[in-house]
Amino acid sequence: xxxxxxxxxxxxxxxxxxxxxxxxxxxxxxxxxxxxxxxxxxxxxxxxxxxxxxxxxxxxxxxxxxxxxxxxxxxxxxxxxxxxxxxxxxxxxxxxxxxxxxxxxxxxxxxxxxxxxxxxxxxxxxxxxxxxxxxxxxxxxxxxxxxxxxxxxxxxxxxxxxxxxxxxxxxxxxxxxxxxxxxxxxxxxxxxxxxxxxxxxxxxxxxxxxxxxxxxxxxxxxxxxxxxxxxxxxxxxxxxxxxxxx
Numbered sequence: 001x002x003x004x005x006x007x008x009x010x011x012x013x014x015x016x017x018x019x020x021x022x023x024x025x026x027x028x029x030x031x032x033x034x035x036x037x038x039x040x041x042x043x044x045x046x047x048x049x050x051x052x053x054x055x056x057x058x059x060x061x062x063x064x065x066x067x068x069x070x071x072x073x074x075x076x077x078x079x080x081x082x083x084x085x086x087x088x089x090x091x092x093x094x095x096x097x098x099x100x101x102x103x104x105x106x107x108x109x110x111x112x113x114x115x116x117x118x119x120x121x122x123x124x125x126x127x128x129x130x131x132x133x134x135x136x137x138x139x140x141x142x143x144x145x146x147x148x149x150x151x152x153x154x155x156x157x158x159x160x161x162x163x164x165x166x167x168x169x170x171x172x173x174x175x176x177x178x179x180x181x182x183x184x185x186x187x188x189x190x191x192x193x194x195x196x197x198x199x200x201x202x203x204x205x206x207x208x209x210x211x212x213x214x215x216x217x218x219x220x221x222x223x224x225x226x227x228x229x230x231x232x233x234x235x236x237x238x239x240x241x242x243x244x245x246x
Contacts, residue, residue, distance in 0.1 A: 047105030048244030053114040055152070055241050056125035057181055059104060061097060061117065063087040063131065071147060071155035073127040078156040079147050085137045090130050090161045096170050103174035107196065107208050108181070110234070112242040124154055126184050128177045132162040143168070144176040146183035150226035152240050153184040175207050182209075185240050187233050188216040188224045197233055209234040 058073070068081035092100070097117070105115045114120075134142050137158070146157035157180025161168050168176070178196050192214045193200035196207040199218055211234040215221035224231055 046109055047102075047115060048109045048111060048113055050112050050114055050244060052112075054112040056114045056116060056120045056123050057104075057108070058120055058125050058127045059101060059115065059117050059177055060119070060127055060129045061089055061092055063089040064129075066129070066137070066156070071153060073125055073154060073156050074121055076156075080139070080145055080156065080158060081137060083138070087129060087131050087137060090132050091167065092130070092161065092173075099170045100174050100177070103171060104177050107174065107178050110209075110244060111237050111240075112244050113181075126154055126157070126181060128157045128159060128180050130159045130161055130173070130177075132160065134158070134160045134163065136160075143172075144180055146180040148183045148186070148225070150186045152186065155184050157181070157184060171206060182233065182237075185237060186226055187236050188226065188231055189218055190214045190231070190233070191217045191219055191221060195233055209237055211235065 063086070064076055065084060065086050066076045066078060066081055067084045068079070069077040071077065071079050101115065101117055108115055131137070134140060134145070139145065139158075141163060142160060143163050144157065144159045147153055147155045157177075159173060159176040159180065161173055175196055182197050187197055189199060190197050191200065192198055192210065193204040194207060195210040195214055197209075198204075198207065211232060213230040213232050215230055216224035221229070223229055
C-alpha cells in the first residue's frame with residue numbers, strides 16, 4: 001500500500017508546556033468562544049464550539065514569517081525550522097477551504113477544541129500552517145511535519161498541499177491537519193489505515209480517531225514512543241482535551 005510521507009520530530013520535554021485538561025462542556029455560543037477567530041455561524045457545520053476550549057487549533061492558509069527556535073505559535077517560532085522563512089499562501093479557493101475546515105471540525109468535534117482559521121492571539125493555541133511545498137521552508141519533500149512529544153505541545157505543524165505534483169484533495173489536506181494536531185498531542189503513528197494517525201493512504205476510506213487499542217508503527221507494529229505496544233487515539237484525545245457535548 002502507498003505511504004504518505006509525514007514526519008514527527010521529537011522535541012525534549014523541557015521545551016514545551018503541558019496543557020491542563022478542563023472537563024468543561026461545550027456550548028454553541030460562538031461569539032464568546034474565541035472572539036473574531038474565524039468560527040462559523042452557530043447554525044453552521046458540525047463541530048465543537050466551546051465557551052472555554054481546552055485547546056484552540058489555528059489552521060492558517062495565509063502564510064507569514066516563521067523562525068526556528070523554541071515552539072511558540074504566538075511568536076511564529078517553531079523547532080521544525082532553521083533560520084527565518086517567509087511562507088506563502090497555498091492556492092486553495094474559498095469553497096475548497098470551507099470544505100477543509102468543515103472536515104477538520106468534524107473529525108475534532110468529539111473533543112473540547114475550538115478550530116479557527118484566523119489568528120486567535122492572545123489565546124494559547126496550536127497552529128497548522130498550509131503551504132505549497134516543504135522545500136519552500138528548507139525541508140525535504142513530504143506531505144506534512146509536526147513536532148512530537150509525550151504530552152500536549154503548543155507548537156506549529158505544517159501541511160504541504162502540492163507535495164505530490166498537484167494539489168492534494170480536500171479530505172487529504174484535512175486529515176494531514178488533524179495528523180499534525182495528533183502528533184502535538186503525543187499520539188503515535190499506527191499501521192491501521194482506519195485511524196487518522198496512519199501513514200497509509202486512503203486504502204480504508206476516510207480516517208478518524210479510532211476508539212480501540214491499535215498497534216503503533218508505520219507499516220509494521222513496533223513499541224510506542226511513549227510506552228507500551230498499543231494506543232487508543234480517541235482515548236488519548238479525550239484525556240488531553242476532554243469531551244465536547246454538542
